[in-house]
Amino acid sequence: MIWNLIYRSLRQHALSTLVTAGSIALAAGLLLTVWVVKTQSQAVFSSTTSGFDAVLGARGSKLQLVLNAIFHLEASPGNLPAADVAAISRHPAIKAAIPIAVGDNFQGWRIVGTTPAYFDVEYLPGRKYAFASGGKLFADGTREAVVGAYAAKQLGWKTGDTFQPYHGLAFDPQAQHEEVYTVVGVLAPTGTPADRVIWIPLAGVQTMGGHDPRAAADVSAVLIQLRAPTAGLMLDMMLNKQGNKMTFAYPIGAIVADLFNKISWVDKVLTLLAWLVALVASASVLVSIYNSMSARQRDIAILRALGARRRTVFGAIVGEAAVIGLLGSVTGLAVFVGFAAVVTGIIQAQTGVVLEPLKWNPVFWWGPLTFVGLCMLGGLVPAVKAYRVPVAETIAPVS
Template sequence: MTLLPLACKSLINRRFAALLTVLTIAVSVTLLLGVEKIRSQARDSFASTISGTDLIVGARSGPVNLLLYSIFHIGDATNDVSWQSYQEVSASPQVAWTVPIALGDSHKGFRVVGTTPEFFSRYHYGARHELVFDAGKPFDDVYDAVIGAEVAARLGYTLDQQIVIAHGMGAVSFVEHKDKPFRIAGILARTGTPVDASVLISLHAIEAIHIDWQSGARVPGQTISADDAKKMDLTPKTITAFLLGLKSKVATFGLQRQINDYRAEPLLAILPGIALQELWGLVGTAENALLIVSALVVIAGLLGMLTALVTTLNERRREMAILRSVGARPRVIFGLLVLEAALLTVLGIVLGVAFLYLALAFAQGPIESHYGILISLNAPTLRELLLIALVAAGGVFAGIVPAALAYRNSLADGLSLRL
């Protein structure tokens, strides 16, 4: 007796209940695999925010704090780095290049980053991808600005449009540098990194807009025009942090130790990869909690299937007795119930995977746009396949309970019909 056609016909005969069971499993599988895929893609995007930089240097605080404000533009620095210290570290024979970063201002809630033109060639993300311009070019005038893709998309900015930088980091600011407007010289292509939500200007521009300011406020009775400011000495006095590349990777730990022991002022040098791992470890608890919730949803779906199979056993005693009468042994009854559970689980998994990729296809753009996470529609990873296998095994295991009950009923009933 072939069990597969028999199991299929049995499920078709109870198609409404079977369909609900399949949908329940499909939704739970979609949630489980969706959380796993977004988690893994978020981690990949997170880890690839910066690449090709050997050290990040800032005022002494903590590695995670330095990484957060210098790269992710979250929070503020505990202190600044003097321009003299920056120049001394840059002059080290092991150093190949440096890119300074100055933070503290904003534009309509987006971070303003003061830097040098080298930022556009030295900053890499992902697998050493370089920054690419969608339009325009790097700044070459004091009052030029380059904006990220997210800034351009949300604010509808285009080339040569004028913008005003605000003092501080508030989304709404009442203290603006209106006397020194900037012209948008370039718009960067989307990267999926914090650069997308940044307004980049030169270090000289940072000095120019604050040249008639002191202690975070405009100096009373002193107003210096934009043109006059350009003629003044705009050498920075301090910066927030700087990125550093080495001529040889062998010198990384030695230079890191020298910077951390720097006597002129307390500095901290961190390796981006190690700091990223430490930061991800802090948020790993939330990621594990999501996976646990998803697993519980899958278990609830399998329990629903178990309940449906068990509750129909009494109604199916006649069916089992007829199968016995045509020569089916109790183990065949057992196998039939297990196979039905396996079929329901497999159909639920297939439908759940289809739901997942369909949902990701529609949500891919918004997720990248709003959260900077690039979700690739690639084949399931080994971990995802393992989760699918566990769900399938769970479905088969759940089918053993009703199968064992049907086996026992079959032995007890024999060929008698219990109506």
């Protein structure tokens, strides 16, 4: 009997039901998006190391070094002399030391110089860089380039295309170099910051026309692979605490995680706003049903007169609120897919990192259940009012 009452009430008040469920769907979609993007971003960014354990650079901020060398978002704090790079490369604790140089762009897309050894590293466990059909790696000493998948797609580049770099990390149409580079390969998508980069031989950046010839052998940073985790602590002591020339950023994941901890207040504000929207949406259930109680009182009194118990009427109102919450929550999953697609697209465009918003997250079960529960709480007030409807007075004809 309760389900029949719920169905009839929802059908009779279809417009208010749809509007209320729609507000809940928006609130649910917002909450799910904030929660999933927050948790996934922290996990994915903290695990994005491009296959390296540490970054060595000029004296400065560890975070700046990591953002520059791993995520290609920051400027270099300075250059490392070739002698220092050679010395650190020979250290017995270091398995591999791959230099990079930055300082040029093409229409805002960063150009990074490195050695072919960079592409031999597993950027994720068990995954190495690969090329789209017909592509190959550039050769040292040539004016050849390898382009990340996302950059190539946005620029419309393919193997055989040519371009002229621009000086600086910010695009200036007046700062074009004379050198012409040929694209010899497009990387297969990796879902990492490498997808947004144009890669050229290290010497290409070092000796580009207009660059200081005195710094022709310098590099912006050195990407480090260690032979053992304990080596990182030893080098941290030697270079950061005892030395004063270089900065050793280790471990990369912890440095990125610290950044998220520093800006955690942003996540908290967004989550708080999402919960406030959820509460407002749940309150709309209370208002919607409560405002319709005046029109329902006679129907409720007739039902009571026909034998319906108070608890049946009470349960029907609370059940109606729960169904509205369930409809809104289910629709909210579709809203979340739309919101998440936009947000992850922006993150990929800005960082190259690809999130997987549809990957299972516990919020997918407790989020909708929470909304249903809030809606049921909102339905308690009109349910109590329905419970207290006086049968005789309500049915009695008005003279």
